[in-house]
Amino acid sequence: xxASNFLPEHRQMASRREAEKGFSLLEVTIVVAILMVxxxxxxxxxxxxxxxxxLGGAVSNVxxxxxxxRYVAIRQxxxxxxxxxxxxxxxxxxxxxxxxxxxxxxxxxxxxxVLPVGVTLTNxxxxxxxxxxxxxxxxxxxxxxxxxxxxxxxxxxxxxxxxYLTGFGMTYAVTVSSAGRTxxxxxxxxxxx
Numbered sequence: 001x002x003a004s005n006f007l008p009e010h011r012q013m014a015s016r017r018e019a020e021k022g023f024s025l026l027e028v029t030i031v032v033a034i035l036m037v038x039x040x041x042x043x044x045x046x047x048x049x050x051x052x053x054x055l056g057g058a059v060s061n062v063x064x065x066x067x068x069x070r071y072v073a074i075r076q077x078x079x080x081x082x083x084x085x086x087x088x089x090x091x092x093x094x095x096x097x098x099x100x101x102x103x104x105x106x107x108x109x110x111x112x113x114v115l116p117v118g119v120t121l122t123n124x125x126x127x128x129x130x131x132x133x134x135x136x137x138x139x140x141x142x143x144x145x146x147x148x149x150x151x152x153x154x155x156x157x158x159x160x161x162x163x164y165l166t167g168f169g170m171t172y173a174v175t176v177s178s179a180g181r182t183x184x185x186x187x188x189x190x191x192x193x
Contacts, residue, residue: 051168054116059165059172061113062093062121063182066146068111069095070180073148079155081147084121091115093144101143118167125164125171130191137162137175152180 065082072095073080081099085092094112098104115121123139131137137160140146144163147155154161158178165172171187185192 048168051118052170055119055165055167055170055172058113058115058119058167059174059184061115062163062165062174063184065093065095065111065113066174066176066182069146070148070152072097073150074152077150079147079149081145084142084144087112087114090117091119091121093121096145099145099147101145115165116167120166122164122166125162125166125173126187126192128162128173128175128192130193131160131175131185133160133175133177135159139164140176146176148180154178154180 069080069082076097078097079099081096082093083096083101085094085103092112092114094103095107095110096102097107097110121142121144123141123144125139128136138157140161140163146161146163149155154176160178161176163174163176165174173185173187173192175183175185177183187193
């Protein structure tokens with residue numbers, strides 16, 4: 001008789017355990033609320049990181065285009081330069097093999113970069129404090145032409161030149177020494193690093 005009384009109670013406990021598996025609606029709601037609050041705090045940090053990454057990538061690409069113009073000048077044995085234009089509504093920086101500030105048919109397939117939306121090239125920026133040049137770099141004016149000789153040096157001026165890139169509340173710069181070497185800088189609010 002004991003065995004028969006025990007069996008239904010055992011089944012009731014087992015069926016109760018089956019019914020209690022999973023989470024209640026309140027528990028799920030609390031977990032979702034915690035995740036939403038965490039996500040709300042992390043979105044601005046993620047956006048800042050993405051914007052910084054975009055601007056840093058644009059700086060690297062500007063460096064690359066300037067160096068490419070230098071290599072073209074050395075390879076072809078004549079002056080070559082960079083220039084900026086608007087192509088399909090976006091700002092670009094490209095290599096100009098004959099320095100006429102135009103895209104010629106033989107240059108149509110040459111390399112160019114498109115700056116991300118929100119990033120602009122400018123010749124106005126913070127003073128070059130902290131940059132180790134004998135004289136302050138001279139800003140490159142639009143169309144941001146940096147001209148190289150067949151020896152790979154800049155044509156003029158003899159001091160370093162600077163192109164500022166701004167966007168998303170940040171400022172970067174690319175300097176080109178008289179020898180034709182480029183370097184990237186980030187402005188931290190007081191000095192360039």
